[in-house]
Amino acid sequence: MSVPPPRRLSQALLHPPAAWDATTAPLLLVHGGYHAAACWTEWRALLAARGLASAALDLRGHGALAAAGFPPTTGVLDYAADVVEAAALLQQETGRAPVLVGHSLGALVVLAAAAAGAPCAGLALLAPSPPGNLPGVQAVPEVPEGALLPPPPEAIAIERWMGGRPPPSPLKEAWLGSLCAESPRALNDRYALRIRVDPAALRGRPVLVLEAGRDDAARHPAGQDAAIAGFLGGTHRLLPEAPHCLMLGEHSAAAAGVLADWMPR
Numbered sequence: 001m002s003v004p005p006p007r008r009l010s011q012a013l014l015h016p017p018a019a020w021d022a023t024t025a026p027l028l029l030v031h032g033g034y035h036a037a038a039c040w041t042e043w044r045a046l047l048a049a050r051g052l053a054s055a056a057l058d059l060r061g062h063g064a065l066a067a068a069g070f071p072p073t074t075g076v077l078d079y080a081a082d083v084v085e086a087a088a089l090l091q092q093e094t095g096r097a098p099v100l101v102g103h104s105l106g107a108l109v110v111l112a113a114a115a116a117g118a119p120c121a122g123l124a125l126l127a128p129s130p131p132g133n134l135p136g137v138q139a140v141p142e143v144p145e146g147a148l149l150p151p152p153p154e155a156i157a158i159e160r161w162m163g164g165r166p167p168p169s170p171l172k173e174a175w176l177g178s179l180c181a182e183s184p185r186a187l188n189d190r191y192a193l194r195i196r197v198d199p200a201a202l203r204g205r206p207v208l209v210l211e212a213g214r215d216d217a218a219r220h221p222a223g224q225d226a227a228i229a230g231f232l233g234g235t236h237r238l239l240p241e242a243p244h245c246l247m248l249g250e251h252s253a254a255a256a257g258v259l260a261d262w263m264p265r
């Protein structure tokens with residue numbers, strides 16, 4: 001299967017931003033594994049209420065781009081190329097380099113994109129997957145490659161990503177319905193610690209690491225998020241009661257507020 005061709009902004013982004021206070025950079029929101037741009041719907045409304053413009057990216061083969069398909073050999077660096085493209089287009093449309101916001105696997109994707117030269121006014125990493133050269137980081141057992149992996153069953157998704165407490169309806173149904181197949185190569189890029197990030201490549205851009213206190217301990221052990229912030233010279237903030245998907249449900253407003261208060265101007 002061939003890789004989808006480059007996409008224009010109208011195809012790559014969900015709801016490009018309207019006018020905003022130009023003293024603040026727009027945000028480019030990048031989802032994690034198995035997710036899609038739709039997971040940011042609640043956050044985008046909360047951020048807009050704080051005067052922050054945002055655009056949410058569907059990585060290739062996800063969300064609105066699922067029909068195009070993508071091969072199971074798609075890796076984190078392929079997703080990073082999508083972010084580089086989208087960030088450049090967003091800068092072209094708004095006149096400002098965006099802040100790259102990545103959740104989970106998407107955090108590793110935006111780090112790779114920034115290191116590759118994506119327009120970037122800063123990075124916000126939410127419940128992030130760690131770079132492979134983080135001192136002391138532990139690998140995770142790899143998944144079988146060869147075919148795309150379907151999203152986990154509802155009970156596992158709620159336990160792993162929502163800390164066992166699903167978001168209220170109809171948000172729960174919309175979230176579960178937006179989950180999609182994921183590339184095993186991209187997951188193993190993270191699990192096998194293949195993606196290394198040179199902090200010097202970020203060239204002093206501000207970094208926020210937002211930790212979810214009720215995260216999945218197997219993939220996000222205690223202390224890892226703080227170590228990522230230290231490794232990148234960034235700021236670490238902990239939301240003790242937030243689940244891995246901290247942009248959904250009862251803790252989403254608090255998480256969005258932390259990002260809004262941190263935003264570089």
